[in-house]
Amino acid sequence: MPSTGPVPVAGRARRVLQDDPRPSFFTSAIDGAPRWGVGVLTAVQAAALSLLTVAVPAVAVFVATSADPANADVAWTRAVVVASHLWLLAHGVPTVLDGAVVSVVPLGLTGLALFACYASARRSGLATRGTAVASVAGYALLTLLVALVAGTDGPGALRALLGGVVVGGLGLGAGLLRRPEAPPWSHLVAPLRDRCPDAAVVGVRAGLVATTGLLLLAAVVSLFWVLAGRATILDIVRGLSLDAVGGVVLAVAELAFVPNLVVWALAWVVGPGFAVGAGTRFAPDEVVAGPLPAVPMLGALPDATGGAVLAAPALVVAVGVLAGLAVRRWLDPVRVRDVWVAVGAVAATSGLLVALLVAVASGSVGPGRMAEVGAHPAWVGLLTAAGCGLAAAGASVPFDPQVRAAVRRWRARRHGTQEQDGAARPGPGGD
Numbered sequence: 001m002p003s004t005g006p007v008p009v010a011g012r013a014r015r016v017l018q019d020d021p022r023p024s025f026f027t028s029a030i031d032g033a034p035r036w037g038v039g040v041l042t043a044v045q046a047a048a049l050s051l052l053t054v055a056v057p058a059v060a061v062f063v064a065t066s067a068d069p070a071n072a073d074v075a076w077t078r079a080v081v082v083a084s085h086l087w088l089l090a091h092g093v094p095t096v097l098d099g100a101v102v103s104v105v106p107l108g109l110t111g112l113a114l115f116a117c118y119a120s121a122r123r124s125g126l127a128t129r130g131t132a133v134a135s136v137a138g139y140a141l142l143t144l145l146v147a148l149v150a151g152t153d154g155p156g157a158l159r160a161l162l163g164g165v166v167v168g169g170l171g172l173g174a175g176l177l178r179r180p181e182a183p184p185w186s187h188l189v190a191p192l193r194d195r196c197p198d199a200a201v202v203g204v205r206a207g208l209v210a211t212t213g214l215l216l217l218a219a220v221v222s223l224f225w226v227l228a229g230r231a232t233i234l235d236i237v238r239g240l241s242l243d244a245v246g247g248v249v250l251a252v253a254e255l256a257f258v259p260n261l262v263v264w265a266l267a268w269v270v271g272p273g274f275a276v277g278a279g280t281r282f283a284p285d286e287v288v289a290g291p292l293p294a295v296p297m298l299g300a301l302p303d304a305t306g307g308a309v310l311a312a313p314a315l316v317v318a319v320g321v322l323a324g325l326a327v328r329r330w331l332d333p334v335r336v337r338d339v340w341v342a343v344g345a346v347a348a349t350s351g352l353l354v355a356l357l358v359a360v361a362s363g364s365v366g367p368g369r370m371a372e373v374g375a376h377p378a379w380v381g382l383l384t385a386a387g388c389g390l391a392a393a394g395a396s397v398p399f400d401p402q403v404r405a406a407v408r409r410w411r412a413r414r415h416g417t418q419e420q421d422g423a424a425r426p427g428p429g430g431d
Contacts (some may be wrong), residue, residue: 038126039134043051046120047142048174050090050113055083061249084150087113091143092360094157103363110167110360117171118178125175127182131421132173139168159266199338202331203345210323210350210388215357218266219314222258226264226301232299240294254297260374261297263361266354267375268302270383271313274362274375276301284312290369316384318389323350339400340393347389355381359383 062079081129085095090109095102117139127136142165147157173280193201226233242250264274264282273283276298281288287305292298327342354375397403 014224035126035128036134037132039131040122040138042120042125042131042172043135043138043142043168045124046113046117046145046168047139049085049120050116051084051146053112053116054087054109054274055080057252058086081150084146088147088150088152088156088160088163090142091160091167092336093147093152093160093163094363100367101364101371101383102366104257104260104365105360105363106256107263107361108256111259114171114174117355118170118175121172121175122178124178125172127176127179135172135176135376136165136168137154138170138214140164143168181412197338197341199331199333199341200345202327203342204349205330206323206326206342206392207346207353207388209326210319210346210392211353213267213322214266214316214350214354214384215262216264217319218269221269221312222265222300223263225261225302228302229300233296234293236296236299239421250296254295257297260361261300263357264375267358267380269312269315270314270354271388272375272383275372277369278372284309287315293366293370311385313387316387316393319397320346320350320388323388324392324395327392328399331396331400333400333402335404336400336406339397339403343389343393343396346392349384351381351385354384 019263058079081098085093085097086106086109088108089095090113091107121135125131140161141164144157144161147160152160177185177188210244237250239249267274268283271284273281273286275281276292277290282288282302283305285305287303289301289303292301324343325348327339327346331339331342333339358375358380359377362377364371365373
């Protein structure tokens with residue numbers, strides 16, 4: 001039945017009928033539209049928003065430089081094509097710009113796409129299973145369509161489809177979960193959580209804590225790099241002699257790769273370091289630099305080695321101790337192996353997530369030496385898993401009540417066996 005509500009009129013209140021129903025799990029956001037249609041419209045809105053955010057500045061740059069004789073034969077559609085390739089690059093699709101292969105994912109643009117998906121789903125979506133599937137599928141198909149129109153080959157089209165599923169699934173899913181009619185997150189993951197051991201669930205949660213802590217530390221480290229290299233950065237900017245349009249374009253491009261710098265700082269903190277060009281290495285124990293492009297962000301690369309810098313990997317141990325304390329707080333062990341399962345889950349979760357971040361933040365950004373940029377994902381992931389896992393074990397295993405009880409039982413059995421052996425051994429005067 002329609003609800004009523006008081007409306008003040010001329011100093012008094014009167015009651016009127018309100019036909020608008022409150023959002024519920026079974027109502028559509030658009031009257032008369034099927035739920036899958038709402039999902040497709042949400043996907044179109046998300047893709048258009050993030051793509052236009054990249055395309056509009058590209059077209060603006062073309063218009064600002066159209067008077068240049070070098071651009072006399074270049075159509076404005078070329079700017080749209082370049083923007084489309086950059087948008088696809090944010091979804092993990094390598095592109096070719098001026099004959100050079102670029103495969104490093106600009107994580108800033110990926111974050112922009114995720115936010116566009118989140119905002120669209122939060123505002124216009126509908127938190128039902130059919131709508132969610134239609135939204136993610138629609139976003140993935142739109143990504144594939146953009147790849148085909150931009151002239152991407154077969155492997156690139158497949159990567160566009162997979163990238164659309166990942167970005168759309170994360171962004172649209174997070175937005176739909178914030179809808180008022182959405183079920184709680186705990187209800188959605190309950191079937192999977194109930195099938196997993198409690199110790200594994202606790203370990204995964206602690207592993208997420210460890211990964212978040214490492215990223216925060218890497219962000220602080222990269223901020224120190226920028227502050228330490230601000231003089232070099234300013235010299236590079238002055239040397240480029242950019243106009244207003246060029247400065248805005250450079251600033252946007254720099255922001256797109258700032259998260260990549262944070263991931264490189266993470267590889268530096270873990271120990272292996274990273275490369276910016278073939279034959280280079282930036283690590284706590286060694287800095288081997290080489291000729292670099294005139295990019296202001298590269299002026300923040302570290303140049304300090306030895307001394308206190310060598311203690312940077314100890315930060316991984318500190319984060320692992322924090323994860324171990326989380327395991328102690330959240331785990332209610334039943335068996336001795338529970339704490340070991342939780343510690344193993346901490347190591348696996350942190351190692352896999354860090355390796356994945358390093359993989360997407362590494363690759364090629366140009367020809368020649370610049371075909372090698374970033375860090376080795378497997379090596380960084382293994383060292384992260386080892387550091388976090390061992391530190392978490394040291395902070396949780398010795399204090400686990402089941403482990404301590406097992407140790408006491410083992411010591412009691414060993415003491416009893418020694419006493420029996422002493423009683424069975426004959427004395428000096430015995431037969």
